[in-house]
Amino acid sequence: MTSRHLRLILNGKSADRPDVREAVAALRDHGHHVSVRVTWEGGDAGRFAAEAVNHQSEDPFDVVVAGGGDGTVNEVVGGMLDAAQTAGVTPLALAVLPLGTANDFAAGLGLDPAEPAACLRIAAEGRFSPLDIGRVNGRPFVNMATGGFGATVTTETDPVLKRRIGGAAYLFTGLRRFSELAGCEGRMEGEGFSWSGRFLALAIGNGRQAGGGAVLCPDARIDDGLLDLTIIPFPAREEIGPFFSRLFESGVRALEDEVVTAQVKRLRIETTARIQMNLDGEPIRGRSMDIEIEPSCLMIAHPKGN
Numbered sequence: 001m002t003s004r005h006l007r008l009i010l011n012g013k014s015a016d017r018p019d020v021r022e023a024v025a026a027l028r029d030h031g032h033h034v035s036v037r038v039t040w041e042g043g044d045a046g047r048f049a050a051e052a053v054n055h056q057s058e059d060p061f062d063v064v065v066a067g068g069g070d071g072t073v074n075e076v077v078g079g080m081l082d083a084a085q086t087a088g089v090t091p092l093a094l095a096v097l098p099l100g101t102a103n104d105f106a107a108g109l110g111l112d113p114a115e116p117a118a119c120l121r122i123a124a125e126g127r128f129s130p131l132d133i134g135r136v137n138g139r140p141f142v143n144m145a146t147g148g149f150g151a152t153v154t155t156e157t158d159p160v161l162k163r164r165i166g167g168a169a170y171l172f173t174g175l176r177r178f179s180e181l182a183g184c185e186g187r188m189e190g191e192g193f194s195w196s197g198r199f200l201a202l203a204i205g206n207g208r209q210a211g212g213g214a215v216l217c218p219d220a221r222i223d224d225g226l227l228d229l230t231i232i233p234f235p236a237r238e239e240i241g242p243f244f245s246r247l248f249e250s251g252v253r254a255l256e257d258e259v260v261t262a263q264v265k266r267l268r269i270e271t272t273a274r275i276q277m278n279l280d281g282e283p284i285r286g287r288s289m290d291i292e293i294e295p296s297c298l299m300i301a302h303p304k305g306n
Contacts (some may be wrong), residue, residue, distance in 0.1 A: 004063055006065055007035055010097075015208055026120075064094055071103060072282035074143075105142055128299040132294065135293075145203070147201065184273070185271060190266055197233060199234055274287050
């Protein structure tokens with residue numbers, strides 16, 4: 001077995017977890033080199049990822065492991081891509097140690113958050129495949145970009161509630177606030193695709209699920225060079241409660257007669273008012289969004305057979 005050199009970028013909220021410490025120790029016992037950087041404040045994960053890329057002339061890393069939730073994965077990937085572009089080098093391989101609340105991207109890879117040791121072994125001994133990266137106005141997303149009311153729910157869900165009940169917290173927040181819905185008006189244009197109207201939410205998926213397990217882009221693949229678009233038109237007001245319940249309990253397939261879907265390489269969104277878009281949970285706002293896919297930006301570790 002060939003040993004690998006891993007740089008684990010660990011979200012500070014998980015630094016004292018005994019199972020994480022045991023997983024790192026076990027990997028070292030198997031002959032792999034693991035160095036750890038723990039985040040303290042915003043921006044640390046991106047800086048540590050850039051340092052790993054720039055470290056290559058000394059004692060090079062084989063894999064950068066994002067230890068945290070979807071936001072940590074996003075920040076690590078952004079840091080690696082920016083540093084690699086600046087240095088004119090190929091980005092390092094990526095792996096994920098899912099330690100967040102929702103872990104939507106990790107779920108799509110077939111990683112089990114309850115088994116950190118197994119996830120870390122995949123980083124060191126699993127197989128690698130290409131990973132596409134999406135961008136909205138130049139900013140990257142790894143898993144999914146969501147817009148409209150669903151994006152607001154994701155941002156405004158209480159972190160304490162998320163820790164207590166996990167992904168169901170998003171459903172609770174959405175149902176509690178559905179009386180405030182006003183809908184968004186906009187137009188979306190891509191190659192061979194055009195749609196305009198009033199929508200409740202939209203999802204642009206490289207991965208399949210977001211919001212703690214809601215499957216919004218069930219046919220998305222991380223390596224097909226395409227983004228999967230799902231538009232959820234605004235429902236009749238009396239249908240909003242059941243609508244949300246079906247969406248979060250059964251995914252977008254439960255609404256397949258009501259939603260609009262497409263696969264695109266590029267998409268232009270224009271809205272009549274500013275909307276919020278969440279890129280792997282990180283919010284941006286605006287009225288004009290240019291979205292595109294960058295195929296095979298880096299390699300990612302995943303379980304054999306997935």
